[in-house]
Amino acid sequence: MSASPLRLPDVGSIEAVLADLDPASADEDLVPALARAFPGFEFSLALIDDNYWRDTRSVIRPDGTRLGELRPWMTAELAKDGGDIDALWRRLKQTDLQVTEWRGTSAFVFAPTGPAAADYIQIALGRESEWQAGPIINPDYRPFGEDELFDPGWIRRDDFRETDHLAGPVYRLLNRAGGAFVHVRSFLGRCSRIERERREAKRPEMERRVIREIGPDGTRETPFLEAVPDWFDYVPREIRFFQDWEESSASAHRVFAHWALDIRDYTHRGEREIGFIPRPLRPPKDRLLATPDLSVHLLMHRIEAVDREVGLPFGWFFLMTHGHWVDPDVGQAIAVELRAQRVRLPDRDRAVLLRWADQPYGF
Template structure:
């Protein structure tokens, strides 16, 4: 039985087909045009992209360019089965036939749409894969250090790369719609799950002993053992709250950050949603070292980062995730503000003090 569609996913009839029919261009004009007349997606734009993935599935071609199979793994399993399960026989039969396999490189495009309306989470995030599929290498290594004996060996040991002039596209580049997520609705689901977890934790009881009074013990609640454990919201909610109440709140969050959102259920049926923010800034960004320079010089470097990314107090959110600003920068800014060596708006100072009381990051 198929799992129900999560409530935060947005779907529109015919959109996947319209996206797939769009002709890829550097400016993605056709893709954006396919969204222009879709309710809630007008004004969508590409916020950023990531190009470090590829499909595990590989196609198989003959030397003359004829497609043999859409899935190398499935095809090889069938070939081994036809040889009575003897993978070595299959390898001997196919290794000199000149078969070639593809690699489908994927650039993930992140699109955002929505008017924000004062809520940093008030937007829809779309994920579209741009596929570039090429003939990449030979099916088998012709002279392996150990000849394959089982199917796993055939699947693990890819052949050598083809010469550069033979690495060609096997089809035009194409878009593939992955999903559109209503971020506010996603947060509502995450909040509900967090509430269930917190209620379960609150109901726990602990047997507490006293090392100074051996043999004496008491039963205490989670609130008694861990006072203040629920003083702050979960970090997925704090991230948006801190953006809204700080100087960063004058900027539109989805113009500067996209979200890596996951939703999975383990073998025991426990569902977990996770959020990891990813910056959308696509140009070089210098690291800020909190151990160097005077307070004034150090804070000046943070402000320079803010100007470069276009967000006041943006450095704080880079300290929450990534390697441009480390967490010790937050602590130094707090110390400098309290010493009077830098001037910090009160609302930003409050965000930093709350972080100091209960640090979080991604």
């Protein structure tokens, strides 16, 4: 008898696991709790230091008594003063009321489902805690309007004192435009299918389109599909990222050991938006740029240093596709020297880089 297939997690089941976590031990218990809920998966957790805050705020007294959520509470207080913001400000600045705020950082949980680069699941979470953020009103400046009452700009966000910590950490499933939970291989399949359908729907338009060139002999018209015969064979950058990973030296490593994916999958005004932005889990400290005074041999030395720093062979290439840490000009400069046989890369990495140089993509 064959083994029973693993039950993939689902949003409802994941949320139930998160709800049962005790904030006092949530960091240690998250992965074991998921493993108990979904037997057969090897989960791992990656935290990213990208501070954010939610617009969910509360009003409390110094003794911790909660008076309610900020917006409805403030709306009611403003009504007591007949909508007079100045009167409300003068009254509230005499109190010792405080406003709280939920602040968080991103967390990603991964689990492999097979041996290929895209064979894994990703769960996007927020690790969030509630903090006493500041006084209910800015005692020094009168608010200009209601928006400032509901979205206080004077609260502290760079001074985290443990005495201000009120609750958490709790883990919350982030509905990042439809990308809170994904099976990556299935997601890439949707990317390919939607792009193919989008282009196929434009076939009549593309077949009518022509490119007009005006020259000394008059106007020349070339059918668009004759000039761009592979227009219907376009491969989305998300697919190419994983294809390049599997065909390069990076394939000895799992993608999720080095990258998280900010995934989106939603419909806006009737148009399907789907894709991801890769986020490195261990970015290099410094950016690498291709400057005129930097020889290609020194550039090769620098990319090797980047690979060592991030712990990934050919890691500089994938940082380059992101564009922030390694400038795309670096890849183009090395490709020129590869073709001139003045520098060398492993054969598989050479093929990937030259393919990218002919048809660049980036995130």
